[in-house]
Amino acid sequence: MxxxxxxxxxxxxxxxxxxxxxxxxxxxxxxxxxxxxxxxxxxxxxxxxxxxxxxxxxxxxxxxxxxxxxxxxxxxxxxxxxxxxxxxxxxxxxxxxxxxVPLSTNALTIMEKKTRFREQLKANPVTPHYSIIKSNQPIHTCVLGFLDELPLVLKCPTSNGSKDVMLASTISELKDSLSYLRRKYPDTSLLAEEYLEGTQYLIEVIAFKGEITMVAVIEQEIQQGGRFIITGYIYPAALTETEYDKLEAAVTSVISQLELVNGTCHLEMRLIDGEWKLIEINPRMSGGAMNRIIQEGTGINLVKETIKLSLGEVPALEKTKTTHVYAKFLTVNTRGKLLKVTGENIASAFEGVVEVFVKPRNGAILTIPYSLGDRYAYVIASSETTEQAKLIASTASMEIKFYLEPL
CATH class of the missing domain: 3.40.50.20 (Rossmann fold)
Structure with a gap:
């Protein structure tokens, strides 16, 4: 075997x-x-x-x-x-x-660090304005240099899942965010990027022998606050033909410039004044419920096709269905020890719900969300329209309740 x-x-x-x-x-x-x-x-x-x-x-x-x-x-x-x-x-x-089977290791390596892909793509129009803050640069100097550039998004270059990605809209928030990141990553350069206001989209991509396929384009709903926690995913994203064509051109330019010939990645992009800007890129398919969302919406099992790619087999990327899908993720608004979760079976029984998942065990310590790992359950629903799928998933998710012992 x-x-x-x-x-x-x-x-x-x-x-x-x-x-x-x-x-x-x-x-x-x-x-x-x-x-x-x-x-x-x-x-x-x-x-x-x-x-x-x-x-x-x-x-x-x-x-x-x-x-x-x-x-x-x-x-x-x-x-x-x-x-x-x-x-x-x-x-x-x-x-x-x-x-x-050889994958494009250089491209994958570049994508694993945010400062690397920013520098590689700095001349590409998809790249927003950014600065790299050296580890030995004093915080007060950084603050003075960024006074006219707020709001800014501050990141650790090696973070993932929205971990240690912070929005600084004021001088006070900038000082606090820089101090926090410096304490946590004392020997690491940080990334400061202009904050771009707009809807964010996730694009799943497979490159096989140089042929680039956008497998799925999914709209993301981001929780209010400074931590960029995604609590909703909508497939398919509602884009005009012109917007989609521009997106395809932008994605192709990024993948080509990174020289990803064989491999997978996912990009997060925002449409700003009719032009696409790259927020993130990662050298793998997205985690969480993404495979189920894509499979329910398109019929494509992206995990399986990714494995086939690494085996040298031609990935099957033709859509066999088009269904509207909405995934609702749940967080908690206080820290505590999980006593029990109720409502999972009730939520699962809603017509149109295709999956309900609750992650933590009883006894786990739950917290308000600081990263995507602090999302503790999700409900996925499918229907003939986005509005119906969203209503089903949102209503069903209200049945799920976390009982916490305060800490």
């Missing part, structure tokens, strides 16, 4: 679906993980044939040593894949070293 090795996984979302899909495709599935809790509760991953603990998954030499032991057991590795930042380019490099 051929093996697919995955470097890293979350307990749910696209990376977990990749494990399940690999096994369904008939492969012997091995997960390399740095999470001791996964090893302790292996029974919760019935799709994983073998789970191996490695504290430092970024240590390429150690990973290669593990894979050598696997191969000595006369097991043939068919692919080495990661759906997790920052291991995507690492997995691609290791795969090439094993003589497997």
């Amino acid at each position: 051929e093996i697919i090795v995955f470097i890293g996984s979350n307990k749910s979302g696209s990376s977990r679906e990749a494990l399940i899909t690999s096994t369904k495709m008939g492969y012997y599935t091995i997960l390399l993980t740095n999470r001791k809790g996964f090893i302790k509760h292996k029974e919760e991953f019935p799709e994983v044939h073998e789970m191996i603990y490695e504290e430092n998954l970024s240590d390429e030499e150690k990973i290669q040593s593990i894979l050598s032991r696997i191969e000595k057991d006369k097991k043939k590795i068919a692919a080495v894949i990661s759906f997790i930042d920052p291991f995507v380019s690492l997995a691609a490099r290791i795969a090439i070293g094993l003589g497997l």
